[in-house]
Amino acid sequence: xxxxxDAWGWMLAVDFFxxxxxxxxxxxxxxxxxxxxxxxxxxxxxxxxxxxxxxxACFLILELGRPFQAWRVFMNPKAILTFGAWNMLLAIGFGxxxxxxxxxxxxxxxxVVLRQIFAVLSIIVGLVVATYPGxxxxxxxxxxxxxxxxxxxxxxxxxxxxxAAAHIFCGLLMPAPTEVVLAKxxxxxxxxxxxxxxIWLGYIMIKITGTTEREAKAAERWLKGDIAGSFKxxxxxxxxxxxxxxxxxxxxxxxxxxALLVLLGGLIxxxxxxxxxxxxxxxxxxxxxxxKLPTGDEEFLKAWxx
Amino acid sequence: MAHYVMVIDTRTCVGCHSCxxxxxxxxxxxxxMIYNPVTTVGPTGVFPNLHMVHIPLLCMHCENTPCVDxxxxxxxxxxxxxxxxxxxxxxxxxxxxxxACPYGARVTNKEKGTVQKCDFCMDRVDKGxxxxxxxxxxxxxxIFGDLDDPESEVSKLINxxxxxxxxxxxxTKPNVYYIYGLEAQNR
Numbered sequence: 001x002x003x004x005x006d007a008w009g010w011m012l013a014v015d016f017f018x019x020x021x022x023x024x025x026x027x028x029x030x031x032x033x034x035x036x037x038x039x040x041x042x043x044x045x046x047x048x049x050x051x052x053x054x055x056x057a058c059f060l061i062l063e064l065g066r067p068f069q070a071w072r073v074f075m076n077p078k079a080i081l082t083f084g085a086w087n088m089l090l091a092i093g094f095g096x097x098x099x100x101x102x103x104x105x106x107x108x109x110x111x112v113v114l115r116q117i118f119a120v121l122s123i124i125v126g127l128v129v130a131t132y133p134g135x136x137x138x139x140x141x142x143x144x145x146x147x148x149x150x151x152x153x154x155x156x157x158x159x160x161x162x163x164a165a166a167h168i169f170c171g172l173l174m175p176a177p178t179e180v181v182l183a184k185x186x187x188x189x190x191x192x193x194x195x196x197x198x199i200w201l202g203y204i205m206i207k208i209t210g211t212t213e214r215e216a217k218a219a220e221r222w223l224k225g226d227i228a229g230s231f232k233x234x235x236x237x238x239x240x241x242x243x244x245x246x247x248x249x250x251x252x253x254x255x256x257x258x259a260l261l262v263l264l265g266g267l268i269x270x271x272x273x274x275x276x277x278x279x280x281x282x283x284x285x286x287x288x289x290x291x292k293l294p295t296g297d298e299e300f301l302k303a304w305x306x
Numbered sequence: 307m308a309h310y311v312m313v314i315d316t317r318t319c320v321g322c323h324s325c326x327x328x329x330x331x332x333x334x335x336x337x338x339m340i341y342n343p344v345t346t347v348g349p350t351g352v353f354p355n356l357h358m359v360h361i362p363l364l365c366m367h368c369e370n371t372p373c374v375d376x377x378x379x380x381x382x383x384x385x386x387x388x389x390x391x392x393x394x395x396x397x398x399x400x401x402x403x404x405x406a407c408p409y410g411a412r413v414t415n416k417e418k419g420t421v422q423k424c425d426f427c428m429d430r431v432d433k434g435x436x437x438x439x440x441x442x443x444x445x446x447x448x449i450f451g452d453l454d455d456p457e458s459e460v461s462k463l464i465n466x467x468x469x470x471x472x473x474x475x476x477x478t479k480p481n482v483y484y485i486y487g488l489e490a491q492n493r
Contacts, residue, residue, distance in 0.1 A: 064398045141476045284361050285345030286345050289343050
């Protein structure tokens with residue numbers, strides 16, 4: 001018995017993390033394939049991309065109150081969740097087909113045009129899946145921290161940076177046929193991490209100073225409230241600044257640790273962003289009302305059970 | 307076709323919570339679910355000029371429904387008479403509507419795994435009755451009716467009194483109106 005306000009839980013944050021990372025991995029693999037050369041990212045990374053999207057989809061299903069009815073989320077084309085679900089499905093399908101071109105045992109691995117078609121398709125659906133959680137959250141008018149187009153940029157950036165880091169890590173485990181991309185990918189991650197720090201600080205500053213009182217209050221939670229520690233130490237320091245330094249070293253261990261820290265930062269960011277949605281535009285007296293209701297561990301409730 | 311609205315007169319509401327209880331009994335809600343809480347603001351001011359207001363909350367049955375738009379399964383629906391309701395058979399409990407609703411009017415039934423909400427007691431309304439909370443209110447602080455009928459009490463009140471709608475700035479066009487006055491008046 002809990003009279004707290006209903007909100008999305010941690011499993012949706014994990015879904016956003018895996019789906020965003022996997023989708024952006026498809027984008028990076030597809031772009032480098034088209035503009036740098038044939039299969040320049042690790043085949044392991046290319047296969048893990050759709051698997052990560054699928055893992056994200058599994059967490060999304062587990063978040064549902066009735067997981068066995070999950071197929072119903074494909075039914076309303078007007079809803080953004082339906083749009084996202086279809087694109088995740090397509091990303092999984094296109095991603096697996098695209099990754100299979102990297103396995104020479106398959107007879108279609110030499111079909112260049114077909115591979116490039118699937119690279120393009122993977123880029124398109126990958127970009128949609130990497131961006132859509134931000135769009136989903138940004139459309140919530142009464143969630144002051146989410147509302148506004150900035151959330152879309154934050155999620156797309158995080159998806160791209162975690163995807164590049166994942167490709168680096170996969171490249172260390174199973175090197176790509178050519179090192180031309182993976183050798184440079186760490187510079188992309190460093191640049192994106194720098195960009196990410198700037199846009200997050202800018203986003204919070206804008207929310208605190210430039211908009212409504214509700215938004216200012218919701219944003220203050222990130223600097224002084226219950227999630228401030230996780231944001232500053234977990235996300236900014238461990239998930240951004242440390243990997244930004246580590247990835248500048250040519251050392252393999254430093255690169256691996258840096259890449260893992262980027263992933264950790266991405267996961268923390270998703271968790272905090274989803275948690276920030278608990279803050280709604282409260283109606284008059286609403287918080288006071290709910291604070292007076294029992295939460296389930298009061299003495300009189302325990303006595304009743306005895 | 308009717309256009310159902312509710313007018314809540316906060317000048318006469320005494321915060322007895324009868325409507326909350328009646329709603330929970332009528333809808334057989336689990337102990338941790340409430341469709342229509344009654345919040346209290348105040349007391350404010352300096353003695354002897356103190357003021358306190360009770361605000362019954364419920365689903366606003368918005369004309370522009372963010373909850374219906376967000377529902378990926380089509381479970382959240384709006385009838386032509388304006389009533390917003392949830393088809394439990396189609397609901398998967400994704401909470402998209404819960405998050406989209408600016409009024410916190412939707413609650414998850416953890417036993418069923420679905421989302422539920424106030425539906426203006428549409429089973430009663432369809433039989434020509436008024437919602438249970440309206441019937442229960444001994445102060446007649448809740449008034450329900452057809453806004454398209456110029457002779458209805460709600461029509462007259464909305465035209466005569468200074469009414470406000472909660473979070474109107476969000477563009478949801480709620481169908482619940484509040485008479486929010488400092489001085490109690492006899493109706």
